[in-house]
Amino acid sequence: MAQVLAVGEAVARIAYLSSDLLISVQTSLSTDSEFSKFLRQYVDNKASSLICSDVPELQHIRHNADPLLSVYQAVRAGKLTTVTTDSSVLIKSIPHLYRLAQYPVVIHVSLHSAGFPDYSDITSIRNVGFTFLQSSSLQEAQDLALTAHALAIRSGKGVIHFFDAANSKADQPIAHESRRLVEEVLDVSLARQYQGMKSEDSSLYVSEGRPQVRDIGLRDTAELVEVKGDSTATSSESSQSSASSSSSDRKNSSGGASEAESATTVDSQAKPVSSEDIDFICESIWSQIRGQTGRKYSAFNYTGPANAESALFLFGSDPGLFAAEFASATQADFFRHVGLVTPVLYRPWLSERLTETLPRSVKRLAVLEQVRRKTTKWGPVLLDVLMTLKASGSQALPTIVGYQLGYLEYTTITQALSGIFQNLLAQSPIQNLEVGQHGGPTPSATSVNNEFQLSQPKLENAYMKILDQLFAERLHIANALGSKNAGVEEQSIKSSPEYGFGSLLARKEHRKRFVSEVEAAAKTRNFTTNSPQKWLSQWALAAADAEKANKLAPEVIQRLSTDGSPAASKLLGSKGLFYKESQWLIGSDAWAYDLGNSGVHHVLASGENVNMLIVDSTPYSERAAQDAARRKKDIGLYAMNFGNAYVASCAVYSSYTQVLQAMLEAEAFDGPSVIMAYLPYNREDDSPLTVLQETKKSVDLGYWPLYRWDPKAEARGEESFKLDSERIKTELQEFLRRDNHMSQLMRRHPQFHAHLSESYGSEVRKVQKRKAKDAYEALLEGLQGAPMTILFASDNGNAENLSKRLARRGKARGLKTVCMAMDDFPLEDLGNEENVVLVTATAGQGEFPQNGRNFWEGVKTSTDLDLANVNMSVFALGDSHYWPRKEDKHYYNKPGKDLFARMLALGAKQIIDIGLGDDQDPDQYQTGYGEWEPKLWDAMGVGNVEGIPDEPPPITNEDIKAASNFLRGTIEEGLQDKSTGAISAADQQLTKFHGTYMQDDRDLRDERKAQGLEPAYSFMIRCRLPGGVATPLQWQQMDAISTELGNETMKLTTRQTFQFHGVVKGKLKPAMQAINQALMTTIAACGDVNRNVMCSSLPELSDLHRDTFHYAKKISDHLLPSTTAYHEIWLKDENDKDVQVAGDAVQDFEPMYGPTYLPRKFKITVAIPPHNDTDVYAHDVGLIAIRGEDGKLMGFNLLAGGGMGVTHNMKKTYPQTGRMFGYVDKDAVHIACEKIMLVQRDNGDRTNRKHARLKYTIDDMGLEEYIRRVEELWGQKFEEPKPFHFDSNIDTFGWQKDEKGMNHFTMFIENGRIEDTADFPMKTGLREIAKVTKGEFRLTGNQHLILSNISAAELDETKALLKKYKLDNTNFSALRLSSSACVAFPTCGLAMAESERYLPELVTKLESTLEENGLRQDSIVMRMTGCPNGCARPWLAEVAFVGKAYGAYNMYLGGGYHGQRLNKLYRASIMEEEILGIMKGLLKRYALEREEGERFGDFVIRAGVVKATREGRDFHDDTAEVEEDE
């Protein structure tokens, strides 16, 4: 038979069987409570419940997140709800408990035992109206848990079942309560009645609770009333406190009488449940249990002789131990022949039952209450007992003596009992004796139960670290968890704002006294030397000024130390006070709930100069899901209303700089400061990526705006309110201008308010849908012909364009066409449409594109959508080769097929069969579409309409270029348009030539859409930096641009340049101008032109590098476009007439490119052997520097036709390595490059961008022919290539000295991202270095950074700075050092999967395997990209992962170590688990089987894991994963 070993399990099982909803309150979501582990198991196993028809819902809630708030909604919805918790949450939840008592909620409470359990957690809440049951053993826990649930169901009222789990640790295992017994006792049919009675009430504070089901389990009402009449005094104390509870209730609720007290109060109304009812129900439950198990229960438990004269009433732990002591007492013991009473039913307190239980012979009664803090002179249990026995009146009142019980060690129990009974039996017993240790056990006696320690996520340390960085030794945190400063053991006290505030005030007072002492001392002549006086008076003057005081402090201390007088020693006794601390109170978001807010209020109201940092951790998505009742107060607004506090709202994962600023301002502000710091997490072990994404959503959508408010700023002539988050700036500022009263913000702009209403987004969406549809209908009015509604779901625009085209062509045939995204169509209108055509692309793993997902959900799940009058057809777009594995084939065009089938199932009639467009067809999806469309017109009777104008051909990139007037387009106009963050589609193509791409933040797409907002558009700007060499000044300028105009980070790219992200449209022009002021440009950094020319960084050969770099720059300059549009658009100053171009009068001329530029991008790189750190084989032109016999640069071997971009599963596309054209002298090299580019300009494929790169032109034309044409144009010939040799394509980290004695340090910048984090302020460090160094910054092609040309004189200082900012650390695994990733999410529009944000995590997960196999120092080139565009040049890596869908990657193996050989597909669409499995296996084999010096890429080929790819055209052959052709 199954056995139960622990109380947690016994309770969890009964709770599971008896509930619809289980709320598991936990100190940490990543650490189980004693119940949650079992609850989770049952849910995971889908164990059947007796109450819930399905699997009960399990919610895990942190104990500091006001957990009982979650109960309201559920109980109102008729859900039988159970909470499992420790007792630490109870007192804080009193207001909820009063109200929840009116519902059949069961709360199982394990007494919190920080040292020993404190029963005052129970006595303090005894009057909240719940019924309280106590269990003291494993078996009791199971039986009373069942009693609790049955009692809740039968009485309709809340029950708290509490216990000290430690009591039963040594208990023997017990058998499971049989399901049959549980079912019988619970009374399932009665439970069903409750479940069917949904409360209409929707306010948080209800007064009446749920109606009680009266006719079950309770006695006849008449009898009840009669009994009530007799028993008005269940206890006078309880009636008293009921009255007080009632009045407090009224204070909090919006009126109406509270009946919270009804369970313990008797009145003549019929509805409340009386204590007799509870007594009656308990008796009936216990008799059922007794009948089946023989186990007896009653309201009070008595053990001991029936004629005992003394007894002990215990309200505390270990009754079993006490009973055993009594049983084994000898004649010599004071406690021989005594009885023990414990309450089982604690509330309602049934006086009658106690009098029945306690033998009449008892003359003396000791009442032990185990409480940690005593708040009243007489313990509440003592009063209960006293009143009962007094009221019974039938016997002489025994002598009652109260005791406060602390922690009792097992070995001292006899002694303690002797003391208790000796006192009890004394002539005049002493009341309120303390027994046991009140501080709890000494650490050696028992280990403190860690489960109850407040758990905080590691991430939360971010803010602490920043405080630490800013204020270092000056930092004093008054209530830091785990801090020695706190000095109080009780965790909840220690972390409360009140406690910390008190301690801070004391500390300030202390320092104030000290300053007076110093002032006084400065005036005396008590010192041996003269200098202390002078320094002390100086210091005393500056004591309040942190900066001055702290500067003087060491001087003063030093003078005092050498003085040696008693006066000096006295002051030195408090030498820490010479420094002025930065004092902080740190709080969690629990402070923001109603219950924790008073402390914040207290601090604000005091006006004291105290800084508070309140960390809020509610994730945006949790906010959306949570009960509307789970609301927090917005402390920021609250504090601003106070008017005297500095207030800031910040988020470290959104703006690090703003956090720094806020903290410094708060510290400087003379008065209270409140910083609301956001750090959202669902679980304590959330990855930083999740936290980042949640933060972004919150900040972007205004749930967590970033701002700073300084009420004293106005007096200084500054603005008091500064909004630091970009997107709501205008709106909020406008509001502030109109009305400075912040509280109105909540009312009038709900989107700024933390309590953003859940329905807001959907409301907006509905209105928008309706408007869009109405507008169309208005447009169509008056048109003749049949209606046709075209709805599309499109992610890359193809389905949308196709739909719009279909609509135009339909209209031309006389149809009334409407065309919109599926999600913009009101689903409820679908049944009224006559003809519906649905066009959908296929996203991710066969899913609907984003703008059709809600529509599909609606269609899929709707039960009442009647489409009987609808005619429809579907056209689907997909790629039949996208899923190479047979079992995944069904994903091909899955959304379209599903939709078609579902529409038919809902009664729609097909106009024609579904059409399938396949990217693999000769004209891609157009092939299938071309066949399908005419059939549609025929079926709709408009196939033979005469005189239809020809559809204009779709606009191509070539058209855009040609029509752009040398790259002007309407960019200028687009920039002026303030109504959108976007620019037009054509301009998006053109701005690329100017070095900027429009992007949108993909982390935010869904949320913004849900709120009816346009995507979060911003721009990426790429600089042009030939050879990747920047001066220190340029570095500082770039740093400033990223901070002020971008997203505070910079990316060092694989093409050795700076890239900024997150530049919003309004800041685009200032950013471009700032870049130009830094003597850089962005022209032709992207677009169909020659891009930034790369050059090996080569730290060790200075002269050669300088020469080669010179030629790289020369080529770059030579191939620049000539258009003046760049200057005109970005750099013209409204006042600078010189650069203004009048109208269209001035036409540009592009001698080299012509009006349509190149068919595709064109990339040139230079590598200096033996370093192939710029991947010379991967570019359109790759130049290998050749040294002459004099060691100087002589010329270049020229490779051409390399390229990385590929389309998944489109075999016509492939990566390619450059082919050898021959040797060119250095002075002719720029011309050779030009001629190669020109042949490509004239011969590249301008009809298909996927086939337009030079690699295809060369392959199509043939290498010899291409070379011939270049030579013909050039008038010169390539020479035979010179010998060269490459070693690797990675960087050499650490210090190197060149031939001139200059020093170069290559530092590791993971994936090129320059940013500050709390752990690693890298960006700050580099900025500080740039301010002082005379060297230069070289960006490497692997996205790292070389601090170059550091002279011997500068070396020490540079090393110290590198060390200070941890930039000197290159001690990473060789795999990490050799890895690189592209940007991908969130900014890259093409990304299918994470890359830069994920690769570091993946490497971390592989590092233990590397260690195990001794490979930590072995370099393996590993690269990742978010899509097959290949920005991080993955196809040349030894192992590569290329994004296929979110979380899924294609894996490639076998690239050459120095970038000379392409790799080959090994597995398609694999997820992390599989990746790790494969990699771990391969690494192990590599370690065991490799030959001397053999590289990983070579090994996997020799070992037969993959075949070698000889060149691009066999890239798709012999892949390990079979790619089927259909």
Ligand code: SF4
């Ligand atoms: S490889 Fe793809 S996902 Fe990565 S940055 Fe380039 S285009 Fe974006």
